[in-house]
Amino acid sequence: MEDRKKLISRALLLVMGITFVLYYQKEDDLDYFVLHQCNEETGLCSGNCTLGWDGPTCSRRNVAFNQSTTQSSDYSEKGFNFTSGLAVDGRTALQLLSEPYTCTHTTNDLPASWTVTLDAQYNIYRFRIYNRNDSDCPGPCGKRLNGFSLSVGNSSQSYKICYQDNTTAGKGPGDIINGVCNVSGPVFGNTVNISINTSKSLTLCEVQIFVCAPGTYGPECGRRCGNCAQGPSACNTTSGHCPQRTPRCMEGYSGLKCDTECRNNTWGKDCQETCGNCYNKTECNAVTGECPLATGNPRCDLGYTGTDCVKEAQISPGRKVDPAYIGGGVAAAVVLITIVVVVVMVTVS
Structure with missing residues (x-):
C-alpha cells in the first residue's frame, strides 16, 4: 500500500512538471503543443515556436x-x-x-x-x-x-x-x-x-x-542588434545597421552596427572623444572617459588631474605631490646614487 502511494505521488509530480514545461493552446480549432526551451548561450529553441513565429530562435514573426x-x-x-x-x-x-x-x-x-x-x-x-x-x-x-x-x-x-x-x-x-x-x-x-x-x-x-522581432536582424532574425543610440530595436532588420544619425551609437561603441568597442584611447558616443592623459597611456573607460585608478599607481600622468586627466595640474608651493610620484623619484635617486658610488669605487681601486 505504501509503495502504491509513492508511485501515485511520483506520477502526480511528473504530470505537474510536464504542465510547467508545456502549455496547451487552441487557435481556430488548431490544437498544438508549444515547448518553451531556449538555449541561454545561443538563443536556439529546442522545440516548436509559438504559432505565428518562426526561425531557429523563434524571433521571426x-x-x-x-x-x-x-x-x-x-x-x-x-x-x-x-x-x-x-x-x-x-x-x-x-x-x-x-x-x-x-x-x-x-x-x-x-x-x-x-x-x-x-x-x-x-x-x-x-x-x-x-x-x-x-x-x-x-x-x-x-x-x-x-x-x-x-x-x-x-x-x-x-x-x-x-x-x-x-x-x-x-x-x-x-x-x-x-x-x-x-x-x-x-x-x-x-x-x-x-x-x-x-x-x-x-x-x-x-x-x-x-x-x-525588435532588437534582432538577419535572414533568420537570429542576430542581436548592436548598441544603437536610438535603442537596439532601431537597427535595420536586414543589415543590422543603426540609423545614420549623429550620434549613431551609444557610449563606448562605433561602426555601422555599433558593435565595435572603442579602442586607441577613444571613448563616448561613436567613439568620437579622446581619452585624457591617463597614467602610462592606459586606456580610459570607453563609456565615461574616466582614467583607471590602479593600486600603487596614480590616475594621471604627471602634470594632469581630474578623473579624466584632462585638466592641467597647478602645483603651488606647499601643495602635496602624489605619493606615487615621490616614491618613483626616491627610487630613481637611490639607483643614481648607487651607480655613482660604484663608479667612484672602481676608479679609486
Whole structure:
C-alpha cells in the first residue's frame, strides 16, 4: 500500500512538471503543443515556436497570421467557399480538398489576386508561400502560380513590386516558396498583394510574411542588434545597421552596427572623444572617459588631474605631490646614487 502511494505521488509530480514545461493552446480549432526551451548561450529553441513565429530562435514573426484578407473572387465546391482567410490560418497542408480545408481558391479571374492587410506598416522583405501540389487540375496544380508577383503598398501610395516569379514551365515555382524581394529590396507598407496576370484561378494554401522581432536582424532574425543610440530595436532588420544619425551609437561603441568597442584611447558616443592623459597611456573607460585608478599607481600622468586627466595640474608651493610620484623619484635617486658610488669605487681601486 505504501509503495502504491509513492508511485501515485511520483506520477502526480511528473504530470505537474510536464504542465510547467508545456502549455496547451487552441487557435481556430488548431490544437498544438508549444515547448518553451531556449538555449541561454545561443538563443536556439529546442522545440516548436509559438504559432505565428518562426526561425531557429523563434524571433521571426509572421505578421500575416490571422490578419484581414480579400481576394478577387471565391471558388465553391462541395458546398464550401474557399475564402481568402484560409491562407493565413496557420495550417500548411498543400491539398485543396484535404479536410479541414485550408487553401484559398478564386475563379478564373483576370487578373486573379489575393491581398492581406497587416496590423501596422513594416519593411517587407522575406516571405513564404505554400503552393497547392495535388493533381486534381488539368496538369500540375502548382504551375498555376507560374509568373506570380508579390507587391507591397499602403493607403498613401500605389503598390510596388517586391518579388517577381520567372517560372514559365514545369510543375510550378515549387511546393514551398521561400523568397525575398528580388525586384526592389525591402518595401515599407501594410498591405501585401499576390496576383497572376493570366486567366486562371489563384490558389494559396498559406502565406507567411516575416519581420524580425525588435532588437534582432538577419535572414533568420537570429542576430542581436548592436548598441544603437536610438535603442537596439532601431537597427535595420536586414543589415543590422543603426540609423545614420549623429550620434549613431551609444557610449563606448562605433561602426555601422555599433558593435565595435572603442579602442586607441577613444571613448563616448561613436567613439568620437579622446581619452585624457591617463597614467602610462592606459586606456580610459570607453563609456565615461574616466582614467583607471590602479593600486600603487596614480590616475594621471604627471602634470594632469581630474578623473579624466584632462585638466592641467597647478602645483603651488606647499601643495602635496602624489605619493606615487615621490616614491618613483626616491627610487630613481637611490639607483643614481648607487651607480655613482660604484663608479667612484672602481676608479679609486
